[in-house]
Amino acid sequence: MGRNIFNQTAVDVPPSPAPAKPTKLGGSVGGLRESLREITANSIRDIDPEQIEVDGLRDRLAFDDDGIDLLAESIRKHGQQVPIMVRPSGQPDRYRVVYGRRRLAAIRQVGGPVKAIVRTLDDDASLIAQGQENNLRLDPSFIEKALFIKEMQEAGYRPGVIQDALGLTRQGISNHRVVIEQLPDELIRLIGPAHGTGRRQWGDLAALASKVSLAEVARTALAALPQDAPGSDRFQTVYNACLRAAKGSANRSKQGRSSTVKDEDGNVVATLTFDAKSIGIKVTRKDNPEFGLWLEERAEAALRDLFHQWRDEGGQEN
Numbered sequence: 001m002g003r004n005i006f007n008q009t010a011v012d013v014p015p016s017p018a019p020a021k022p023t024k025l026g027g028s029v030g031g032l033r034e035s036l037r038e039i040t041a042n043s044i045r046d047i048d049p050e051q052i053e054v055d056g057l058r059d060r061l062a063f064d065d066d067g068i069d070l071l072a073e074s075i076r077k078h079g080q081q082v083p084i085m086v087r088p089s090g091q092p093d094r095y096r097v098v099y100g101r102r103r104l105a106a107i108r109q110v111g112g113p114v115k116a117i118v119r120t121l122d123d124d125a126s127l128i129a130q131g132q133e134n135n136l137r138l139d140p141s142f143i144e145k146a147l148f149i150k151e152m153q154e155a156g157y158r159p160g161v162i163q164d165a166l167g168l169t170r171q172g173i174s175n176h177r178v179v180i181e182q183l184p185d186e187l188i189r190l191i192g193p194a195h196g197t198g199r200r201q202w203g204d205l206a207a208l209a210s211k212v213s214l215a216e217v218a219r220t221a222l223a224a225l226p227q228d229a230p231g232s233d234r235f236q237t238v239y240n241a242c243l244r245a246a247k248g249s250a251n252r253s254k255q256g257r258s259s260t261v262k263d264e265d266g267n268v269v270a271t272l273t274f275d276a277k278s279i280g281i282k283v284t285r286k287d288n289p290e291f292g293l294w295l296e297e298r299a300e301a302a303l304r305d306l307f308h309q310w311r312d313e314g315g316q317e318n
Contacts, residue, residue, distance in 0.1 A: 044083045046113035049104060052086055052095045057127070057151040072106040080107060083115040085133070087126055098126050099133040124161045127152065131165030141193040141231075142202055146180035149173055175199055182206035186215040190222055191238055194231035205239050211246040218242070 084100025097104060098121065107114045121129065131148070134140060140148070145166055152162045162173060179202050208214065221241035222234060229237075258273045268287060273280040285292040295302075 044115050044117055047086065047095065047116045047118075049108045049114050051093055052097055052104060052114070052116070053089055054097050054101055054104065057130075057148065057155060068102060068105050068109065071102060072109040075103075075106055075110050080115050083117050085119060085129060086116045087119055087121045096126075099130045124157070127157060127161060128165045132167070135167060141195045142176070142198050143180070143188055143191075144193050146176035146202075147188065149176050150180050153177070179203050179206050182209045184209075184215045187218050187238070190215065190218045191234050192231045194235040196232050197235045201235065201239070205235075205242060208242045208246045212242055214238075214242055217245050 080103065082100075082103065084103050085098040086095035087098055088094070089096045095116070095118065098119065100116075104114055119129075145168075148166065149162060152165065157165075159170065159173065162168075163170065166173075168176075176199070179199060183202070183206050205214070218238040218241070221237050225234060225237055257275075258271055260271055261269045263269050269283070269291070271282045271284075273282065283292050283295055
């Protein structure tokens with residue numbers, strides 16, 4: 001179920017496309033039909049909320065109960081100040097929400113009809129209206145736009161439609177997508193919208209994805225923060241924790257590690273050492289003098305054979 005999670009301050013509703021010119025009818029009949037068309041196209045209707053289906057793509061991360069409760073209380077006191085937009089669903093007296101999902105949820109709490117503008121829109125026009133209305137009400141955060149772009153692309157919307165929905169250039173769309181592709185969904189849900197955190201900061205966090213488990217580090221780091229901590233604080237806490245984890249991992253890699261190779265009886269055959277610069281194989285002559293002599297004679301050929309095997313298995317193109 002799609003969720004509109006943008007704030008709901010009033011904006012001018014974009015005009016609907018001009019209706020097609022009607023077939024000319026004589027006298028007052030033609031004039032009456034044209035007037036009815038104009039009234040239908042521009043009027044705000046009272047609609048039973050149960051007649052409206054809530055669907056569409058996710059365009060924001062936050063859709064909390066507290067926010068809906070506050071909006072519902074405001075509507076109780078002052079009435080619904082801004083209409084939502086719906087479109088016919090294809091079934092009699094049924095509609096699909098274009099924008100205004102929070103207002104619709106609040107009015108379902110309050111009870112009574114919802115004020116709605118009805119437009120006959122196809123999927124592309126509906127998506128553009130949703131994105132533009134949300135951008136006008138409260139500029140969504142970088143990561144929310146990136147998620148919306150990802151969902152639109154996965155749903156098969158054309159690049160031009162996505163650009164129109166968010167008012168971004170082709171390069172702007174690409175900048176958002178490059179970052180979102182590197183971030184796990186769980187991490188984004190843990191941090192939240194993080195308003196004020198831009199592409200550079202999210203990009204820096206995404207760059208750590210190859211070094212540490214971002215979501216795992218985030219879960220631990222955020223456990224110490226209050227649940228109502230601002231999104232910018234949540235982001236910075238996660239970023240700092242991931243950066244420390246990445247540096248710790250790099251230091252461990254530089255320090256190196258070792259492992260012992262044993263035979264079936266548990267006797268030590270050799271010791272392998274690994275660090276950022278080299279791999280070493282150490283055979284102690286005192287423990288295995290005969291094996292040491294045998295390996296000394298064959299080590300170069302054995303390593304060449306291993307190298308050729310690696311290359312034949314696709315490790316390097318011939």
